Amino acid sequence: xxxxxxxxxxxxxxxxxxxxxxxxxxxxxxxxxxxxxxxxxxxxxxxxxxxxxxxxxxxxxxxxxxxxxxxxxxxxxxxxxxxxxxxxxxxxxxxxxxxxxxxxxxxxxxxxxxxxxxxxxxxxxxxxxxxxxxxxxxxxxxxxxxxxxxxxxxxxxxxxxxxxxxxxxxxxxxxxxxxxxxxxxxxxxxxxxxxxxxxxxxxxxxxxxxxxxxxxxxxxxxxxxxxxxxxxxxxxxxxxxxxxxxxxxxxxxxxxxxxxxxxxxxxxxxxxxxxxxxxxxxxxxxxxxxxxxxxx
Numbered sequence: 431x432x433x434x435x436x437x438x439x440x441x442x443x444x445x446x447x448x449x450x451x452x453x454x455x456x457x458x459x460x461x462x463x464x465x466x467x468x469x470x471x472x473x474x475x476x477x478x479x480x481x482x483x484x485x486x487x488x489x490x491x492x493x494x495x496x497x498x499x500x501x502x503x504x505x506x507x508x509x510x511x512x513x514x515x516x517x518x519x520x521x522x523x524x525x526x527x528x529x530x531x532x533x534x535x536x537x538x539x540x541x542x543x544x545x546x547x548x549x550x551x552x553x554x555x556x557x558x559x560x561x562x563x564x565x566x567x568x569x570x571x572x573x574x575x576x577x578x579x580x581x582x583x584x585x586x587x588x589x590x591x592x593x594x595x596x597x598x599x600x601x602x603x604x605x606x607x608x609x610x611x612x613x614x615x616x617x618x619x620x621x622x623x624x625x626x627x628x629x630x631x632x633x634x635x636x637x638x639x640x641x642x643x644x645x646x647x648x649x650x651x652x653x654x655x656x657x658x659x660x661x662x663x664x665x666x667x668x669x670x671x672x673x674x675x676x677x678x679x680x681x682x683x684x685x686x687x688x689x690x691x692x693x694x695x696x697x698x699x700x701x702x703x704x705x706x707x708x709x710x711x712x713x714x715x716x717x718x719x720x721x722x723x724x725x726x
Contacts, residue, residue: 449472450523450524450525450526451471451472451473451477451522451523451524452470452524452676452678453470453471453472453679454468454470455468455469455470455472456468456469457469468676468679468680469676470676470679470680471672471674471676471677471678471679472675473522473671473672473675475494475668476500476502476533476668477502477519477520477521477522477531478668478670478671479492479494479500479502479638479667479668479671480492480502480504480522480531480671481521481670481671481672481674481675481689482638482664482666482668482669482671482672482674483638483667483671483693484689484690484692485504485521485636486504486529486686486689486690487504487506488504488505488506489630489631489632489633490503490504490636491503491504491622491625491632491634491635491636492636492667493635493636493637493638494637494638494668495539495540495614495637495638495639495640495641495642496539496540496639496640496641497538497539497541497544498535498536498537498540498541498582499535499539499614499617499621500533500534500535500536501533501534501536501618501622501625501635502519502521502532502533503531503532503533503625503630504521504529504530504531505530505531505630506530507527507528507529508530509530510530510532510629512532512624512628513627513628514584514624514627515584515585515624516532516533516534516583516584516624516625516628517532517533517534517535517583518532518533519532522675524678532625532628532630534582534583534584534625535582535583536582536583536614536617536618536621537577537578537579537580537581537582538578539617539641540556540639540640541576541578542576542610542611542613542614543556543559543610543641545576545578545610546559546607546610552603552606553607556640556641556644558607559610559611559644559647560644560646562603562604562607563607563608563611563646563647563650564646565604566604566605566608569605569608569609569612569711569714570596570598570600570601570605571596571714572595572597572601572605572606572608573594573595573609573612573613573715573717573718574592574593574594574606574609574612574613575592575593575594575595575613575718575719575722576610576613577590577591577592577593577722578591578592581719581722581723583620584621584624585719585723587724587725589724590722590723590724591722592722593718593721593722594606594609595717595718595721596714611644611646611647611650612650612654612711612715613715614641614647614651615647615650616712616715618635618651618654618655619654619655619712620719622635622655632657633657633658634657634658634660635655635657635658635659635660636660636661636662637651637659637660637665638661638665638666638667638668640665642661643665645697645699648697648699649699651699652699652700652702653702653703653708654703654708654711654712655701656701656703656708657701658698658699658700658701659698660695660699661695661696661697661698661699662693662695662696663694663695663696664694665696674689
C-alpha cells in the first residue's frame with residue numbers, strides 16, 4: 431500500500447510482489463521433497479477455510495471451530511469498515527479482482543473443552559461432552575465465560591478473565607461441561623449480531639473444524655443463532671481451500687463454479703428452540719458478560 435509505506439518510510443522496492451491467491455509463486459527445493467513442486471496457492475488459515483467452504487458470494491458466512499473460533503463474512507468487492515469492532519480483511523484475490531470480508535475472532539472455543547479435560551479432569555476426551563450435555567434438560571442457570579486469555583471480538587477486553595456464574599451445590603460435571611459448550615454458541619451469536627449490525631443479511635452459516643462433529647453443539651448453535659447451521663461432509667476445509675487455490679492455478683479446476691459444485695452437505699441443523707427460551711438464555715449470557723468485562 432503506497433500510503434502506508436510512505437507513512438512508515440518503507441520503500442516499496444524492499445517488499446515482495448503481491449500476487450493473486452492462486453498464482454505461480456515458486457517451486458519447492460528438490461533436496462527437501464525429492465522433486466520440485468509448484469507453490470501455486472497462498473492464503474491465511476481462515477481465508478483458506480472460507481474458500482474450502484466455497485463462500486464465494488456476498489453474504490455467505492463460514493465459522494471455524496478449533497482451539498478458538500473464527501467467523502468470516504464475504505462482503506464482495508467492497509471493503510466495508512466494521513462499525514461494531516470486527517476486522518475488515520481481504521478474503522482472496524483471483525484474476526486481479528479482490529474479494530473482501532469481515533472477520534470476528536473468539537479466543538476460546540475448543541480450548542474450553544481442553545480445560546475441562548486437562549484443567550479440571552472432569553472428562554477424559556472431547557467425545558464425552560455430547561452425552562454430558564444431553565443428560566440435562568437445561569443449563570440450570572450456569573454460564574461459563576471462558577475469558578482465559580481475555581475476550582476477543584466484539585469486546586476486545588484483554589484484562590477480562592474467565593468466570594463461572596450460577597453454581598449451586600447441585601452443579602456437577604454435566605452442567606459445567608454444558609456451560610462450556612454453550613459458551614461457544616453464545617460467543618458465535620455475539621459475532622453474528624455484530625455482523626448484522628454492520629448491515630449483513632445472514633440466513634445460514636457453514637461450520638467446520640473439530641468441534642462441529644458434536645451434534646449437540648451444532649444443534650444448540652442453530653437454535654441460539656436462529657438460522658440454519660450447515661455442516662459439510664469435509665470439515666477439514668482449511669486444507670481443502672489451499673488445495674482449491676493450487677488446483678485453480680495448475681488447471682485441476684476450471685472455475686469457482688466447479689468448486690461450488692463440489693461442496694456437499696453432511697447435515698443441516700435447524701433452530702428448535704422457542705423464542706421465549708432463546709431470549710431467556712441469551713439474556714443470562716449477556717449478564718454474565720457484563721459481570722466479566724474488566725471495565726464494568
